[in-house]
Structures are given as structure tokens and as C-alpha cells.
Amino acid sequence: MxxxxxxxxxxxxxxxxxxxxxxxxxxxxxxxxxxxxxxxxxxxxxxxxxxxxxxxxxxxxxxxxxxxxxxxxxxxxxxxxxxxxxxxxxxxxxxxxxxxxxxxxxxxxxxxxxxxxxxxxxxxxxxxxxxxxxxxxxxxxxxxxxxxxxxxxxxxxxxxxxxxxxxxxxxxxxxxxxxxxxxxxxxxxxxxxxxxxxxxxxxxxxDERTNIIPNNNKHTNGDNWSFTDNGDGTATISSTVARQIDGLDIVLTKGYDEDYYAANPSDDPDKPINSYKFKFSDFGLTDMDGVVIESLTATIESDTPMDQFVYGGGLNVQKGSPADTEYAKQVAGIEGKENASYWYNDMGLDGDGSVAYFEEQGVEFGVTPGNGGKIFDAGDYIQAYWEVPAEVQPYTSTTTSDAISFQYWWGNDTEGEEVESVNLTSAVLTYTKTVTVPYTSSIAQTVSESLKHEGNEAEKNLELVYADFDLDETQDVYAIRFDISAKSDIGKMVYNIGTGVDERVNEDYWFQEEQNYCVLEAGDKAQIMWIVPTKAAGDETHENGVNTKDGKFQIGYYYGEADAISVDNVEIYYNVPETTTTTTTATTTTTTTTTTTETTTTETTTAKPEAVLWGDANVDQKVSISDAVAILQSVANSSKYALKEQGSLNADVVDNGNGVTGQDAVAIQLIDAEIIKQTDLPLSLDKFEELTSK
Structure with a gap:
């Protein structure tokens, strides 16, 4: 059943x-x-x-x-x-x-x-x-x-x-x-x-919350990525990945949170606290463009087997956004929250600090905070999964110095005694990155090479040459996909990918991010879509720096339950940059005293795309509630439901130029509710707030 x-x-x-x-x-x-x-x-x-x-x-x-x-x-x-x-x-x-x-x-x-x-x-x-x-x-x-x-x-x-x-x-x-x-x-x-x-x-x-780890794991069997050829010389690529930090020894002590120390200041650098904040850069993120933070999985170890383990999470969000639970407290005049903002946090079910507690004091949350999680029969080695609520994800912050927090709220052992402290020993951050990049084509080859994580460096790492894929210096690489298989369940697969680059990117001619990637539940087959980070792939400020002329790239297998894996196929997604066409006409007129040279230069340019029909997110030539649905899906899970480039332009109807957000979906709902007309689009942010505050 x-x-x-x-x-x-x-x-x-x-x-x-x-x-x-x-x-x-x-x-x-x-x-x-x-x-x-x-x-x-x-x-x-x-x-x-x-x-x-x-x-x-x-x-x-x-x-x-x-x-x-x-x-x-x-x-x-x-x-x-x-x-x-x-x-x-x-x-x-x-x-x-x-x-x-x-x-x-x-x-x-x-x-x-x-x-x-x-x-x-x-x-x-x-x-x-x-x-x-x-x-x-x-x-x-x-x-x-x-x-x-x-x-x-x-x-x-x-x-x-x-x-x-x-x-x-x-x-x-x-x-x-x-x-x-x-x-x-x-x-x-x-x-x-x-x-x-x-x-x-x-x-x-x-009161029956449990530790919820999805069994439709996004990191298995190719479900963790998507590719869309937009048909206009670009492609939209999404990849859901996980990054792991190991070797931690962080003590979390229940009952001592940041609010406690706001009321009871302490200069003790070793003071007990129930939480730990990871910067996104700690996980190796070098840029946050197109990144949606999805979850944090913490490995917790206890000196005694635990019966129940109760925890929560939080992260930086846009100031004053509906997800900013601390700003909502500030607006309501909660003592100690005079300058609080930029943060979303779970809250308990009842008692002091719960959602009901703050609502009774006049706090109006734009997004109802989650209640954390509880694990029963937890044991002494605990994998605690915290998922960023879907309504919060569109408002997460966009700088690598921002943070995500794991918090130990309460726990007891098998004898019913409270457990004061536990150890946080590793953490995995899961996020989806979506980019739209120049695209011409892709080229795939069967590789069928084996990697062993307990072998020597040559056995752990597979090195491939771009030239063997018929690529040269005229082609820019933006993503590489690897098909992986094993004879048994790989379990958690830890890996990393690097590429040769030119000197502009790194004077060592090699680019590889510090923190490893991982696939949480790889099974016996997995697909890995590696989007080349902006530092190497380039953006509007600098050109693509991947060295396809005489460079190499590699994938390394560093941990897994399977002793060996096979890299079966590799596909490289690339672009051939257009060469600017310049036509020069020279006319020379000579007299006994003067020589005049006239030069006419014609440059080939591409006009910036513009919205064709405001609100038409799914590009079906009409505006309806389905466009709101398309926007919401894209915001919630861009890896599966990225809008087409034209759809993104059409959908950006509130505070145009600020990108597609949940507010754009709301504006289309206002049309469906006959509060505004399609011809009223786009809306300024002030007009939108006026309409939605009545």
C-alpha cells in the first residue's frame, strides 16, 4: 500500500x-x-x-x-x-x-x-x-x-x-x-x-513532531538538477547540492539562547549557549547569486543515549520581510528587540517564547514560524534535519557572510533525565543554485572509469582533458554533468570537482572550492550537475576563465559506503561566444596640402529583451491564476520550475527590475480578484503596498 x-x-x-x-x-x-x-x-x-x-x-x-x-x-x-x-x-x-x-x-x-x-x-x-x-x-x-x-x-x-x-x-x-x-x-x-x-x-x-527527512531525496537518480535550453542563446541550469563540514566539536547547552544573554550579558568567551551559527561561506559558497537555501542537517552526539531530542533552526532573511520574525517583534515593541531584524527563527509550541506567547503581545508574523522538530528514540548519534520553511525561502539573504543556525532546545535520556548538553560534530547545508548562462550546445562521452575513496590520489581522482571532448579555446564551459554508478549502495557520497582556469582566475591555473560536496542518499546511481562557480565561469564584470585550450578537469571520490564508484558518462555544457562584427569603410581624399581619412564602424549588438505581456509568467499569451502558480513554483523550487527568460521578464511586475518574487504572484492574484486590471501592471512597490495594506 x-x-x-x-x-x-x-x-x-x-x-x-x-x-x-x-x-x-x-x-x-x-x-x-x-x-x-x-x-x-x-x-x-x-x-x-x-x-x-x-x-x-x-x-x-x-x-x-x-x-x-x-x-x-x-x-x-x-x-x-x-x-x-x-x-x-x-x-x-x-x-x-x-x-x-x-x-x-x-x-x-x-x-x-x-x-x-x-x-x-x-x-x-x-x-x-x-x-x-x-x-x-x-x-x-x-x-x-x-x-x-x-x-x-x-x-x-x-x-x-x-x-x-x-x-x-x-x-x-x-x-x-x-x-x-x-x-x-x-x-x-x-x-x-x-x-x-x-x-x-x-x-x-x-505534539507528535518527528524528524522529517524526505524519502524523495533530491540528490538521487538525476532528480537534483534541471536544464532548459531557452532557445535564445541561453540556458537555465539548476542544481540542488549539499556541502558538508566535518570535524566539529561544538557544545550546545539547552536553556542558554541569545535572548537569555541579551537580558543577562556575559563577557565569558566560553559561556554556554544552545545554538551555533554557520556562515554560508563556511560551507564553501563563494557567491549567492541564484541560491535558495533549503535545509541544514546536523550530526549530534550525546554522552548518553537520548529518548527525545528537540531542536529548531533559523537563518538570516531580508530586513522587514514577512519572514523576518525579529523585525515583527521590534515593530510590536517587544523588550530587547529594539534593533532586532534580518532573522527568521522557529519557535516553541507553547509557553514563553512560543508563537502564541508573542501573538498575545501583539506581534503579527508575516510568516507563521515553524515549531522545530522532535526525534523520538534518538540514541547517542543523531541526524537532525531542519528544513527552511517554503514561505521563508524566497526571503533568505544573499551574501556569503550571512548565517544559518542550529539550536538544541531540550532533550532527555532513556531514564527520563534531562540532557543538559550535546555535541555538534558535523553539518550539511543543502541548497539549490539556478543560473542562466550563454549556451550553444553540449557534448557527452562515455568514460567508464572507476574511483576508490580509500585508494591513492590517482585512484581517488579522475582527471579528464577538455580537448578529448573536442573543446578548444573558442568555447566557454558553464556546467559539467557526471553519471555515477556503483555495485552497492553508496550512501552518503562525498566528492569535489575542480577545473583548469586561466591566470585571471587563479595564478595557480586551477580552481577548486575548499569545502567538499556530498550526495546524502546516493543509492547505487546518481547524477551530479556541477555549475561552474561565478569566479571561474565569469559574469558581466569578467569573461569566462575555464581553460579549454589545454586545461583539464577532475572529479574526486572521498567518502561513501561503496568502496568504488564508476564515472559512466560526462556531459559538458558550453557556449561559443559571438564574435563582434565590425565593418570599416575607408575613404581617402588627397590634395596638394591635406589628406583626410573617414572611417565608419558598424557594430553588431543585441537588444535587451523586454516584457511582452506583463504578468504572463508561463508565456501562454494570457494572464491568469496559472501565472501566479508558475511564479510561486519558480520561487519555491527553481531547480524544477525555472521560468523561461521571457517569462521572467513578464513576471517581474512589482518593483520592476528587482527580480521575480512572491509579490509578483500576489499582484496577479489581485487581477484574478478584480482588484486591479492587467493594464495596471507593472506596479511600483509603493502602489503594491498600498493595495495590499487596505
């Missing part, structure tokens, strides 16, 4: 399109998910099968249909408001290449796939008007055993609340489920027993 993983379910509950900012999880909606197959309005019905809130799942058993079989299924839904509704569907099937885990999902293209990475439909429900959603199952090899079931999910349902000038979550009513609807179909009208249908609220209870 397939169960959606907890992280997906919790993320689903975060799908409210807020006025201040929004972020839609990777697989739940797609930029073009605005059409639904076989949907038609039906006559009003009064029966109610189930009420489904955001993130609820309606599940029905299939065994009862074994004799007749299922060829189609129809869900009738209705809402009490004009509602934006996004849903998903999955069902048990026989094992196959497309369904290796006996489960298959309906994606936004109307096709079937093993996981819902391209799943979810977005539709609009009119107030009080039922809608039939019919899904064709005739091509599926459905199973009808005792565990076989289907799932209908409410990923997102919200309406515009004019009093709040915001999208507000609301439930939808599932009126009926019809199988093989042809006038004499089987209709489920009420959940008389779990056999017929049940609704599960998938977000866990607050």
Missing part, C-alpha cells in the same frame, strides 16, 4: 497563497496545470460524503470492485466560496516499469507515472456549483486485493477574502465518488465503513 511521505503531506498544508509571499511545493502544481480532462458541471446535489481541508486525503478500497473492474472514477466536489482548488490522484496497480512500487499517479499532462513529481491539477470552483472530476482508468492494470486502494487529495483550496486582502484556506465538500459512471454507476454517498472510503488529515498533531 502506497503512503504519501510525511514531508510531502506537511508541505501540502503550506499551500496558502498569502499576500506577502507564497511557495508551492515542487510536485503539487505545475505552471501549466490549468486544464483538467473530462470535467463538467453537474446538477446540484445535497449529499455530503466528506469534508476535505487542505492536505486531506480521501482513500477508498478497491476490493469491492473486483468482479466488475474499474474503468473510470468520478469525484463530485463543491465549495462554499469561489475557490481555487488543486487536487491529486493515485491508485494501486500491478507492478511494472512505470509502477515499480505497485502504485501510479495521474500527472498534470493526463499521463501516469510512478511518483507525483509532475502531478496536481488546478481548477476553479464556483460557489455552490458542484463539479464532476472524471479520471479515465481504462488503460491501467488495477489490483483488487485487500490493500489495494485509491487516493484523492486536496493539495490546495482557498478563496479571496476581501476583508483581509488575502487568499484564505477553505475546505471543499466531496459529495460523491462514482465508479464507471454511465447512469447506473456505483455511488459512494457516505463513509459507512472504512472499506468504502476514509478521509485522513495528513498533517501530524503538533
Amino acid at each position: 502506497k503512503k504519501s511521505n510525511i514531508t510531502e503531506k506537511i508541505t501540502a498544508s503550506l499551500l496558502s497563497m498569502t499576500m506577502v509571499a507564497s511557495a508551492i511545493p515542487a510536485y503539487m502544481l505545475t505552471a501549466d496545470a490549468v486544464s483538467v480532462p473530462a470535467i463538467s458541471a453537474s446538477t446540484a446535489k445535497t449529499a455530503s460524503l466528506a469534508t476535505m481541508d487542505v492536505s486531506d486525503v480521501y482513500s477508498g478500497k478497491l476490493a469491492q470492485y473486483a468482479s466488475s473492474g474499474i474503468k473510470s472514477i468520478t469525484f463530485t466536489v463543491v465549495a462554499d466560496y469561489d475557490t481555487s482548488f488543486s487536487y491529486g490522484f493515485g491508485i494501486s496497480v500491478e507492478k511494472s516499469t512505470d509502477a515499480p512500487k505497485y502504485w501510479i499517479e495521474h500527472n498534470s499532462d493526463g499521463e501516469w507515472e510512478a511518483s507525483p513529481e509532475n502531478g496536481g491539477y488546478a481548477v476553479k470552483l464556483e460557489k455552490g456549483v458542484p463539479l464532476d472530476i472524471t479520471i479515465d482508468l481504462s488503460d491501467l492494470d488495477i489490483t483488487y486485493n485487500s490493500d489495494s486502494h485509491y487516493e484523492f487529495r486536496n493539495y490546495y483550496s482557498a478563496h479571496w477574502d476581501n476583508s483581509k486582502k488575502d487568499m484564505v484556506d477553505n475546505s471543499i465538500t466531496l459529495q460523491s465518488v462514482k465508479v464507471n459512471d454511465s447512469g447506473s454507476s456505483t455511488v459512494t454517498t457516505a463513509p459507512d465503513s472504512p472499506q468504502e472510503g476514509t478521509v485522513t488529515t495528513v498533517a501530524p498533531q503538533e
Whole structure:
């Protein structure tokens, strides 16, 4: 029986399109998910099968249909408001290449796939008007055993609340489920027993928080990168990577946080504290352009086995942004927060310092802070995963000197005694980097070379020559992809990549970042997309410095559960810079006293692209709520949902020139709510704030 993983379910509950900012999880909606197959309005019905809130799942058993079989299924839904509704569907099937885990999902293209990475439909429900959603199952090899079931999910349902000038979550009513609807179909009208249908609220209870590490790990089997040829001489490349710091010995002591020392100053350099801040540069980040910080995983060691381990996190964010929890406290006049800002932090569930505690004192958080995490049966070696909330990610700071924090809140041992201190011994930062670079083509070769992390330097590192890929000094390299395999599970794979460069980049003619990269759960196959850092790749201030004339590049394997890995294939993404065309016409006139030379120079230039239709983020020649969805997806997960270059230009409708943010999605929602017109775009920041503050 397939169960959606907890992280997906919790993320689903975060799908409210807020006025201040929004972020839609990777697989739940797609930029073009605005059409639904076989949907038609039906006559009003009064029966109610189930009420489904955001993130609820309606599940029905299939065994009862074994004799007749299922060829189609129809869900009738209705809402009490004009509602934006996004849903998903999955069902048990026989094992196959497309369904290796006996489960298959309906994606936004109307096709079937093993996981819902391209799943979810977005539709609009009119107030009080039922809608039939019919899904064709005739091509599926459905199973009808005792565990076989289907799932209908409410990923997102919200309406515009004019009093709040915001999208507000609301439930939808599932009126009926019809199988093989042809006038004499089987209709489920009420959940008389779990056999017929049940609704599960998938977000866990607050006091049942657990350590949530996604099992749809972004670092496996090629899901950690994307490449889009924009068709205009550029390409957009995204890569989700992890960077690791080892060899730490940092003592974290519960009860002593920064607020404590603000009230009780101490000059003791060895004073106890419950947190540690890592600068992004500590993980080897040399630039933050296009970087979205996603998570921090801390390795914690305890002198005694722990029963429970409770922790939280925080990081620098843009000053005064909705994610700036400290600025919200400053505005509310909280004592000790007179100059606080630039920071987001998790908060406890109850008591002093909790969200409720501050809200009672008048603090209005633009983004509701998370409540940290709790690990049960933690033991003495703990991997604590802290995910930056999706609503916070668009507002993270953009300098390498900014920081992310891990905090030990509370814990006890197996005897129930509180554990005062633990040791932080390593940390892994996960982030996604997205760049748009000049692009002509790519070239791939089969390599099939083995690397051993316990071998000598030659056995650990694979050195390759650019010239062997038919590259020369006329071509600029911007990214390199490596296909990796092993005969057993690699587990955590630690590696690094370097390249030859010219003297402008480094006088040693070699560029390699200090901190290693890692793939957290590589499995027996992985793909690594290395985006050449700006220092070597160049930008508007300096040219590409990768040495393709006579240079080399290498990948090193430094740790993994597999003794050896194979580098199977390598693909290099490059650009051939255009040569400026100059035409010179010389005219010489000679007299007995004067020689005059006239020179006319014609230079080939390219006009800067401009917005064609303000708000048209998905470049479908119209502006609708689907453009807001496209923007939110791009902000939340640019590695999977990067906008096209023209779409990015069209989407930058608030404070134009400041880049695409959640505010641009909100502006399009204002059009959908008929508060402004498309012709009012673009909006100045002052006008936007005026509209959203009413």
C-alpha cells in the first residue's frame, strides 16, 4: 500500500497563497496545470460524503470492485466560496516499469507515472456549483486485493477574502465518488465503513513532531538538477547540492539562547549557549547569486543515549520581510528587540517564547514560524534535519557572510533525565543554485572509469582533458554533468570537482572550492550537475576563465559506503561566444596640402529583451491564476520550475527590475480578484503596498 511521505503531506498544508509571499511545493502544481480532462458541471446535489481541508486525503478500497473492474472514477466536489482548488490522484496497480512500487499517479499532462513529481491539477470552483472530476482508468492494470486502494487529495483550496486582502484556506465538500459512471454507476454517498472510503488529515498533531527527512531525496537518480535550453542563446541550469563540514566539536547547552544573554550579558568567551551559527561561506559558497537555501542537517552526539531530542533552526532573511520574525517583534515593541531584524527563527509550541506567547503581545508574523522538530528514540548519534520553511525561502539573504543556525532546545535520556548538553560534530547545508548562462550546445562521452575513496590520489581522482571532448579555446564551459554508478549502495557520497582556469582566475591555473560536496542518499546511481562557480565561469564584470585550450578537469571520490564508484558518462555544457562584427569603410581624399581619412564602424549588438505581456509568467499569451502558480513554483523550487527568460521578464511586475518574487504572484492574484486590471501592471512597490495594506 502506497503512503504519501510525511514531508510531502506537511508541505501540502503550506499551500496558502498569502499576500506577502507564497511557495508551492515542487510536485503539487505545475505552471501549466490549468486544464483538467473530462470535467463538467453537474446538477446540484445535497449529499455530503466528506469534508476535505487542505492536505486531506480521501482513500477508498478497491476490493469491492473486483468482479466488475474499474474503468473510470468520478469525484463530485463543491465549495462554499469561489475557490481555487488543486487536487491529486493515485491508485494501486500491478507492478511494472512505470509502477515499480505497485502504485501510479495521474500527472498534470493526463499521463501516469510512478511518483507525483509532475502531478496536481488546478481548477476553479464556483460557489455552490458542484463539479464532476472524471479520471479515465481504462488503460491501467488495477489490483483488487485487500490493500489495494485509491487516493484523492486536496493539495490546495482557498478563496479571496476581501476583508483581509488575502487568499484564505477553505475546505471543499466531496459529495460523491462514482465508479464507471454511465447512469447506473456505483455511488459512494457516505463513509459507512472504512472499506468504502476514509478521509485522513495528513498533517501530524503538533505534539507528535518527528524528524522529517524526505524519502524523495533530491540528490538521487538525476532528480537534483534541471536544464532548459531557452532557445535564445541561453540556458537555465539548476542544481540542488549539499556541502558538508566535518570535524566539529561544538557544545550546545539547552536553556542558554541569545535572548537569555541579551537580558543577562556575559563577557565569558566560553559561556554556554544552545545554538551555533554557520556562515554560508563556511560551507564553501563563494557567491549567492541564484541560491535558495533549503535545509541544514546536523550530526549530534550525546554522552548518553537520548529518548527525545528537540531542536529548531533559523537563518538570516531580508530586513522587514514577512519572514523576518525579529523585525515583527521590534515593530510590536517587544523588550530587547529594539534593533532586532534580518532573522527568521522557529519557535516553541507553547509557553514563553512560543508563537502564541508573542501573538498575545501583539506581534503579527508575516510568516507563521515553524515549531522545530522532535526525534523520538534518538540514541547517542543523531541526524537532525531542519528544513527552511517554503514561505521563508524566497526571503533568505544573499551574501556569503550571512548565517544559518542550529539550536538544541531540550532533550532527555532513556531514564527520563534531562540532557543538559550535546555535541555538534558535523553539518550539511543543502541548497539549490539556478543560473542562466550563454549556451550553444553540449557534448557527452562515455568514460567508464572507476574511483576508490580509500585508494591513492590517482585512484581517488579522475582527471579528464577538455580537448578529448573536442573543446578548444573558442568555447566557454558553464556546467559539467557526471553519471555515477556503483555495485552497492553508496550512501552518503562525498566528492569535489575542480577545473583548469586561466591566470585571471587563479595564478595557480586551477580552481577548486575548499569545502567538499556530498550526495546524502546516493543509492547505487546518481547524477551530479556541477555549475561552474561565478569566479571561474565569469559574469558581466569578467569573461569566462575555464581553460579549454589545454586545461583539464577532475572529479574526486572521498567518502561513501561503496568502496568504488564508476564515472559512466560526462556531459559538458558550453557556449561559443559571438564574435563582434565590425565593418570599416575607408575613404581617402588627397590634395596638394591635406589628406583626410573617414572611417565608419558598424557594430553588431543585441537588444535587451523586454516584457511582452506583463504578468504572463508561463508565456501562454494570457494572464491568469496559472501565472501566479508558475511564479510561486519558480520561487519555491527553481531547480524544477525555472521560468523561461521571457517569462521572467513578464513576471517581474512589482518593483520592476528587482527580480521575480512572491509579490509578483500576489499582484496577479489581485487581477484574478478584480482588484486591479492587467493594464495596471507593472506596479511600483509603493502602489503594491498600498493595495495590499487596505
